[in-house]
Amino acid sequence: MDMQEHAIEFNVVYHINPYPATLRKDLDEIAQVCDGVYIPVTEAMLLEAPNVIRRAVDFAQEVDLVVMFALSGFGNILGGGRHASIFTASHPEYNCITSNGRAIPMSCPNKPAVRSYFQWVVEDLMTKYGPAGLLAYLPSWSLPSHFGSLEPGETPCRCADCKAAYRGWASGDMPDHDTPETASFRAQTMAALLDCFSSAIKSRGDHLIASVCLAPNDSLEFKKALASVRDLDAFGVTAYWRPNSDITQREYISRHVGEAVGIARESGKLAEAWICAFDQDARHESDAAHAARLCADMDVDILSAWSYRDYQSGAPLDKPSAGDPELVWQNLRRAYHELREGKEEEA
Numbered sequence: 001m002d003m004q005e006h007a008i009e010f011n012v013v014y015h016i017n018p019y020p021a022t023l024r025k026d027l028d029e030i031a032q033v034c035d036g037v038y039i040p041v042t043e044a045m046l047l048e049a050p051n052v053i054r055r056a057v058d059f060a061q062e063v064d065l066v067v068m069f070a071l072s073g074f075g076n077i078l079g080g081g082r083h084a085s086i087f088t089a090s091h092p093e094y095n096c097i098t099s100n101g102r103a104i105p106m107s108c109p110n111k112p113a114v115r116s117y118f119q120w121v122v123e124d125l126m127t128k129y130g131p132a133g134l135l136a137y138l139p140s141w142s143l144p145s146h147f148g149s150l151e152p153g154e155t156p157c158r159c160a161d162c163k164a165a166y167r168g169w170a171s172g173d174m175p176d177h178d179t180p181e182t183a184s185f186r187a188q189t190m191a192a193l194l195d196c197f198s199s200a201i202k203s204r205g206d207h208l209i210a211s212v213c214l215a216p217n218d219s220l221e222f223k224k225a226l227a228s229v230r231d232l233d234a235f236g237v238t239a240y241w242r243p244n245s246d247i248t249q250r251e252y253i254s255r256h257v258g259e260a261v262g263i264a265r266e267s268g269k270l271a272e273a274w275i276c277a278f279d280q281d282a283r284h285e286s287d288a289a290h291a292a293r294l295c296a297d298m299d300v301d302i303l304s305a306w307s308y309r310d311y312q313s314g315a316p317l318d319k320p321s322a323g324d325p326e327l328v329w330q331n332l333r334r335a336y337h338e339l340r341e342g343k344e345e346e347a
């Protein structure tokens with residue numbers, strides 16, 4: 001960060017449009033109000049669309065946007081959308097084993113091969129595309145809901161690697177049910193995976209950015225463990241308020257973004273607030289813009305919205321209560337513009 005009082009960096013998530021003319025027009029428009037763009041990247045995209053990704057990075061860099069990749073679905077450990085990991089499907093031998101003894105479609109973060117895979121992904125993306133950095137989006141020990149759910153009391157993971165690591169960590173055998181210690185163990189070992197990810201980024205250059213964002217309902221212990229990863233630069237939370245929440249948008253953002261800022265400051269990281277700008281309801285087309293204004297008042301360093309023109313892959317587009325995506329974006333765009341103008345006046 002520079003010496004400016006408090007220069008917030010503004011970003012939006014952009015799902016790549018495959019048509020070059022539209023892609024260029026969209027990125028031009030984003031560059032008018034944003035410092036950077038997050039491009040969601042999945043395992044399937046790496047196989048199916050390397051040239052499309054390349055073109056998006058090139059066009060974005062041409063208009064001086066900082067390009068970050070938001071990694072979704074990798075190993076079915078990272079979240080965001082209903083993506084299925086090809087790595088996990090191809091390597092059932094690395095799956096998590098639950099306390100009921102069943103394998104679930106989620107690669108175990110404690111397996112050396114899974115950590116190596118994450119390091120390989122970082123190497124591959126940085127070498128091929130040269131983004132400014134990578135975001136691990138919603139890493140979690142929870143089985144993604146599109147793969148089913150665990151039985152009551154059933155928990156991941158009791159594979160041989162987890163049991164061995166637990167023994168070394170706790171000087172005792174892993175209990176067959178969840179305890180405060182197993183929760184701590186899972187927080188620490190997910191942090192170890194994030195450490196592999198972040199140090200692989202930094203090994204390619206100190207200026208490259210390693211980021212993570214977590215969900216509001218992740219435990220405080222989990223958040224603090226991940227935020228304290230040495231090579232991590234930015235810690236964020238998805239403060240995705242919805243109108244059906246039992247608290248107001250202001251309360252929700254104040255609680256969750258406030259907590260994230262505190263954790264980030266404690267760990268010496270940049271604080272990032274994630275704004276919900278997808279799948280918005282009718283008559284709520286200014287919620288995302290309002291969220292941006294609320295977050296900007298909260299000492300955050302980075303403000304990022306998911307996503308451009310209210311889009312979320314997999315969200316139902318024919319929802320009767322759906323809002324106007326164009327209006328969502330125009331309101332958000334105006335909020336970004338005004339907040340950035342304010343920023344420049346203070347400089």
Ligand SMILES: [Zn+2]
Nearest residue numbers: 108157159162
């Ligand atoms: Zn395991």
